Amino acid sequence: MARAGVFRTPHGDIETPVFVPVATQAAVKALPPKDLKEMGVSVILANTYHLHLRPGEKIIKKLGGLHKFMAWNGPIITDSGGFQVFSLGFGLEQGVGKIAKIFPGEKKNKKIKGVNCGRKNFVKIDDDGATFISHLDGSLHRLTPEKSIEIQRNLGADIVLAFDECTSPLADYKYTKKSMERTHRWALRCLSVAKTRNLQALFGIVQGGAFKDLREESAKFISSLPFDGIAIGGSFGKFKKDMHRVLEWTIPLLPEEKPRHLLGIGGIEDFFECVDRGIDMFDCAAPTREARNGALMIRQGRLNILNSAYKTDKKPIEKNCQCYTCQNFSRAYLRHLFLAKEILAYQLATIHNICFVHNLVRKIRQSILDGKFQKFKKEFLKK
């Protein structure tokens, strides 16, 4: 199912498969746009919910839109705020991500501690939309499909997402079905207000949890609508292999000519396994977040740069890596910067991690064009 393609936007072409760095608050953390350009990043993803709260989409519009605001002249995707319906709601309450990762012997997931809001979670959902409590100041905010599209229109991204409810991997069949049906009604409402969308592409979102019939129903329904692309939202079950099954149920039912974006997923193995199942686009905050924690991506997994083994290590993070960091700095220097809490540590680590995943997905694309994807996948994953 692996495929290479091009999605054209008013701000340039997106060659797929592609990794999309996350710029939650209109900035890829610790990276100026010039560094992203330098490493060949073509498209980034910003966050409707966060930008609505601060600085507010009206201010961004007044300043000329998101591209001008953040000085990024390439394509931009904005998510719809739908993921926050989950992450600030059930996700926070149950302490889970899109994949639950319950391991044998553990009865239930741990609760996340430190929520200092005085409420159980930050979101209440009804059929019309969702009410959020701002994580910044506790104020109330309301998102509906119409409002989400309006905000995204003001932001002015090239690709906007339909407003959905991302269900918890711990939700039961009944709730997941009810939620999926609501997401479908919201999809229609998004299309209705976005029909004069001109240059803004609108992607629909497939939901249905880890239930085969729901995923199939959702894939068929979303495919039947005039979206410009299809995103596949969580939840994906308890383990990574559950996510693979979800993709195997969903993707064969999607129209071939539309790009497929797997929302919020971006591990090394995921790129291979999900491209293999027909995914074109990935976004994920992990490479930037891990960089700031000193977890540097290497072919074998992660290198914890704080480890004293690197105290006098002259080698770059990853042999043969062409990124600015690996071309100029040793592990010993990076470790020193992390221990000294120098801001430069976070910059150099982020450059490496983003470069690493960007180049890996570029290589995957090239291997597809060369007809050698399966060979590349096998070789890469065995190491």
Place this chain on the structure above:
Amino acid sequence: MARAGVFRTPHGDIETPVFVPVATQAAVKALPPKDLKEMGVSVILANTYHLHLRPGEKIIKKLGGLHKFMAWNGPIITDSGGFQVFSLGFGLEQGVGKIAKIFPGEKKNKKIKGVNCGRKNFVKIDDDGATFISHLDGSLHRLTPEKSIEIQRNLGADIVLAFDECTSPLADYKYTKKSMERTHRWALRCLSVAKTRNLQALFGIVQGGAFKDLREESAKFISSLPFDGIAIGGSFGKFKKDMHRVLEWTIPLLPEEKPRHLLGIGGIEDFFECVDRGIDMFDCAAPTREARNGALMIRQGRLNILNSAYKTDKKPIEKNCQCYTCQNFSRAYLRHLFLAKEILAYQLATIHNICFVHNLVRKIRQSILDGKFQKFKKEFLKK
């Protein structure tokens, strides 16, 4: 007294007058070397005391020296640790900098709070050297003139400084004289161990506080020795004008062919007033530190980017500024990044501040070459 010159080092020429960004822990805070090169910075200053404590000069030597360690192939200056004799000693105890800034009505300077070491200050001085309590872990460290030169030799900078005692601006005549005489004895010891210095230039340091006869004595003594350049150390009295007087006493007694470095000073007015009195080199941590606090340098002084007046301000920080930040981003965007505590805020602000002072000193140099320094000074300072 204003003059333009060139000081040649093994890692390139330093055109003076010059502003030297501070890279205390082998990194200019929030700036990768490529950004420094991009803005035309030629030379940086790293800190012997800090690098001795972490990661240790032996590790840096093992990794190929400071240039290779931090991937900076231009000239590097290392200070001697002498400034820490003051800043962690009397400076901390009395809560003062190189200029005391006691204003009428204030009886004495405020003590700095929050020293959690359980001791009054971090340094004890004797005639042989100084014993430091590490600010990192409380361990004891000893610096002598010989040890300081040895550390600086291991670091491998192009220009190293003699080990001195920087006295407090609150010290009396008697102590300042005693300390200056000790600094002179230390200067001889530094020269003695550095006589095989080959490619490393050694600068002597003039002390003497704000006392005319001591400054003159120190200027004459340091000038009589075979140093490659002369640094002028604090203290400089209670007000900026006291510093100007110190320079007027000192500089006419210095050899004309040697560069003159004013240690730790770098305000906008200082560049004009001190170049006017014959200074060639400045280093100062203020532009980078202020940048991280959102104080952005403009011709009129400082712009506090957190001010709500900039909420929707489309203008760059400074009109006509050629730095990457001003060429690409609005005040409104920078304010957003600061409010959101994005690491990118500190990077972009630092780029601007360093670019601003670097270019200002470059313009001062050009005005000297054009015979228009006095005109430029008058025009700039009246605004």
